[in-house]
Amino acid sequence: MSNDALHLESSNLDRQDERLDSRSGIKGMIAGGIKSVKDGELGVLPVIVGLIIIAVIFQSLNSVFLSPANISNLLMQSSAVGVIALGIVCVLLVGEIDLSVGSVSGLSAAIFAVFLVNLGMPTILGIVAAIAAGAIIGLIYSFIYNRFGVPSFVITLAGLLVIFGLQILVLKPAGTINIPFESPLVQFGQLLFVPQLVSYLICAALAAGYFVSRFMRSQKRKKNNLSHRSIRSIALSAILIFILIAGITAYVNQGRGIGWMFVSFLGLVLIVNHLLMRTSWGRSVYAVGGNEEAARRTGINVKRVYLSVFVACSTLAAIGGLFAAGRLASAAQSSGAADTNLTAIAAAVIGGTSLFGGRGSAFSALLGVIVITAISNGLILLNLESDVRYMVTGAVLLIAVTLDAVSRRARTAHGRA
Amino acid sequence: MTSPTIDGKAETANVLRMRGVSKTFGAVAALKNVDLDVNRGEVLALVGDNGAGKSTLIKILSGVFSSDSGTIYIDGKERAITSPADARSAGIATVYQDLALCDNLTVVNNLFLGQEISPANLDETAMEVKSWELLKQLSAKIPSVQVAIASLSGGQRQTVAIARSLLGEPSLILLDEPTAALGVAQTAEVLNLIERLRDNGLAVIMITHNMVDVRAVSDRIAVLRLGQNNGVFLTKDVSNSDLVASITGATDNEVTRRESRVHQDQEG
Numbered sequence: 133m134s135n136d137a138l139h140l141e142s143s144n145l146d147r148q149d150e151r152l153d154s155r156s157g158i159k160g161m162i163a164g165g166i167k168s169v170k171d172g173e174l175g176v177l178p179v180i181v182g183l184i185i186i187a188v189i190f191q192s193l194n195s196v197f198l199s200p201a202n203i204s205n206l207l208m209q210s211s212a213v214g215v216i217a218l219g220i221v222c223v224l225l226v227g228e229i230d231l232s233v234g235s236v237s238g239l240s241a242a243i244f245a246v247f248l249v250n251l252g253m254p255t256i257l258g259i260v261a262a263i264a265a266g267a268i269i270g271l272i273y274s275f276i277y278n279r280f281g282v283p284s285f286v287i288t289l290a291g292l293l294v295i296f297g298l299q300i301l302v303l304k305p306a307g308t309i310n311i312p313f314e315s316p317l318v319q320f321g322q323l324l325f326v327p328q329l330v331s332y333l334i335c336a337a338l339a340a341g342y343f344v345s346r347f348m349r350s351q352k353r354k355k356n357n358l359s360h361r362s363i364r365s366i367a368l369s370a371i372l373i374f375i376l377i378a379g380i381t382a383y384v385n386q387g388r389g390i391g392w393m394f395v396s397f398l399g400l401v402l403i404v405n406h407l408l409m410r411t412s413w414g415r416s417v418y419a420v421g422g423n424e425e426a427a428r429r430t431g432i433n434v435k436r437v438y439l440s441v442f443v444a445c446s447t448l449a450a451i452g453g454l455f456a457a458g459r460l461a462s463a464a465q466s467s468g469a470a471d472t473n474l475t476a477i478a479a480a481v482i483g484g485t486s487l488f489g490g491r492g493s494a495f496s497a498l499l500g501v502i503v504i505t506a507i508s509n510g511l512i513l514l515n516l517e518s519d520v521r522y523m524v525t526g527a528v529l530l531i532a533v534t535l536d537a538v539s540r541r542a543r544t545a546h547g548r549a
Numbered sequence: 550m551t552s553p554t555i556d557g558k559a560e561t562a563n564v565l566r567m568r569g570v571s572k573t574f575g576a577v578a579a580l581k582n583v584d585l586d587v588n589r590g591e592v593l594a595l596v597g598d599n600g601a602g603k604s605t606l607i608k609i610l611s612g613v614f615s616s617d618s619g620t621i622y623i624d625g626k627e628r629a630i631t632s633p634a635d636a637r638s639a640g641i642a643t644v645y646q647d648l649a650l651c652d653n654l655t656v657v658n659n660l661f662l663g664q665e666i667s668p669a670n671l672d673e674t675a676m677e678v679k680s681w682e683l684l685k686q687l688s689a690k691i692p693s694v695q696v697a698i699a700s701l702s703g704g705q706r707q708t709v710a711i712a713r714s715l716l717g718e719p720s721l722i723l724l725d726e727p728t729a730a731l732g733v734a735q736t737a738e739v740l741n742l743i744e745r746l747r748d749n750g751l752a753v754i755m756i757t758h759n760m761v762d763v764r765a766v767s768d769r770i771a772v773l774r775l776g777q778n779n780g781v782f783l784t785k786d787v788s789n790s791d792l793v794a795s796i797t798g799a800t801d802n803e804v805t806r807r808e809s810r811v812h813q814d815q816e817g
């Protein structure tokens with residue numbers, strides 16, 4: 133038989149079909165990468181390219197843009213919207229949307245401020261109340277969605293108005309409540325930076341965590357006679373990851389360093405990523421987004437999946453609102469207004485989560501929010517007013533959605549819809 | 550109410566007994582007072598014309614639709630099947646005519662959807678190994694279990710859907726046209742599998758329009774016509790013309806007319 137050589141070369145359980153191309157090594161990885169881009173599997177590529185273009189343009193226009201201090205600032209700035217975008221990723225994955233996350237974040241800030249300042253409650257109670265409010269809003273949305281089948285964009289559009297009204301009501305009569313500077317939340321939002329040593333330890337822990345988890349998986353696959361990555365390739369990836377994140381950290385440490393708020397955002401991304409990729413709940417979220425009826429027929433409780441994502445989304449929006457309140461040291465009627473909604477949704481889509489459901493990942497919130505914050509930060513550095521900023525952000529969102537639609541079409545053409 | 554059974558063990562061995570099951574969609578009565586028995590270690594072929602109500606019956610048993618009236622007994626006990634989860638806990642597994650797979654998920658993820666191993670921290674290796682075992686058993690021609698369902702051919706998808714029904718050790722398997730999209734080898738493999746399932750004491754209901762398949766594996770044949778029972782036959786006793794007459798509802802039908810025409814052409 134002519135295929136014997138191939139079979140001998142890879143006798144793994146999952147590598148026996150002769151039609152599989154057994155490319156290996158770095159060359160194979162690059163070739164495979166090019167192929168998947170052609171097939172419409174764009175992955176994170178457009179985001180990385182976009183980030184490089186943004187960096188080059190803004191740096192050449194204003195050399196402050198890539199300075200350590202500005203990057204440090206940019207990461208802090210992106211955290212609040214990033215957390216909100218993380219929730220948006222969850223609802224987009226089931227093919228739904230929440231247009232009210234901005235208002236929810238504003239209401240959450242308002243509730244916290246009223247509890248802390250007007251009622252003199254301890255910080256922790258304010259935080260719990262604000263987050264509980266977010267969760268309750270998600271419960272109400274999912275109840276209406278599951279019970280009456282109203283499209284989520286209508287429910288949440290109505291919710292946007294109602295919640296904005298609530299926010300104004302809560303903030304009456306002053307309209308704005310300043311949160312004292314000594315409040316732990318404000319410290320967290322403005323002053324708490326990771327000590328240098330700790331920051332490198334975190335980088336090392338992340339790389340080590342990556343290595344250990346991949347190594348254990350690879351060992352297990354090897355034991356079960358499945359194809360697996362070599363320890364060398366895993367170690368190489370882990371080292372590259374460490375160099376990348378420690379390099380960024382070292383650079384940012386020349387400025388104010390990395391804020392705990394950003395680290396918390398990263399932590400949330402990792403948690404949501406684990407839930408989406410490594411739990412049966414995550415599988416059911418993707419399944420419902422891909423084919424709701426098929427998911428239902430496998431016995432998945434589809435209504436509970438919708439409930440969980442709506443609650444996750446508005447809870448994360450409430451947490452994002454607290455982040456923003458800490459950063460601004462106030463809760464105002466304008467908190468979370470106007471562009472927060474669209475920025476968060478744009479971030480999720482720009483990062484690569486599909487509006488059509490069933491595709492995307494927690495990391496798209498991280499990447500997308502960095503892109504969008506970088507643009508708005510760069511435009512502010514150029515002293516451009518909000519008019520231009522809105523228009524540019526709108527254009528970028530349109531490009532991202534177009535890429536999403538086009539790559540979806542390419543996937544269909546290549547049988548990967 | 551007594552239907553022919555293979556060995557006379559009759560009622561005691563009934564894995565499934567349906568009595569007076571009806572279902573209407575708006576003005577259409579898809580099922581009217583349907584009775585059906587399936588025994589342990591038996592393959593029942595469910596046949597009938599297009600729109601006869603076969604898929605509807607399957608979907609009632611698998612909890613996709615709920616019936617308007619009638620009772621379902623599983624292992625002699627009355628069971629209300631109101632959701633796919635109920636059907637699963639009653640030991641019923643289904644391969645749907647439209648397969649019901651998620652295009653965006655990989656083969657492994659589809660196989661284990663809703664019944665993942667170690668839900669809080671998925672054991673992907675175990676699931677992949679088990680997937681390969683199942684697919685090998687079906688002689689599946691699937692290059693990799695880590696590709697999205699969307700990139701598979703129709704027959705490959707059908708194999709995945711069949712493989713999925715075997716997970717979770719059901720006692721009754723419902724197959725809605727399982728061989729419709731399969732190649733010659735895979736069809737034979739599925740028929741072999743059905744025989745193996747029967748020999749292991751499972752009950753199988755197979756819907757098919759292919760009389761060769763019906764003859765090849767079934768023990769009994771139940772005919773549905775316009776949503777109603779139209780006879781139950783022992784496969785080894787029934788003639789093709791009787792069967793066709795029962796399906797179409799007339800001894801003078803399209804099939805007999807065509808046969809006699811072909812006959813005349815050959816003679817003339």
Ligand SMILES: Nc1ncnc2c1ncn2[C@@H]1O[C@H](COP(=O)(O)OP(=O)(O)OP(=O)(O)O)[C@@H](O)[C@H]1O
Pocket residue numbers: 574577578579597598599600601602603604605606646
């Ligand atoms: N979801 C539905 N809504 C409305 N009517 C339906 C629905 N499903 C089936 N029907 C009707 O019920 C009747 C039986 O349909 P069913 O799908 O059970 O037929 P079938 O025997 O499986 O046919 P086929 O051999 O073509 O698969 C048909 O008249 C069909 O129009």
Ligand SMILES: [Mg+2]
Pocket residue numbers: 603604605646725
């Ligand atoms: Mg049918």
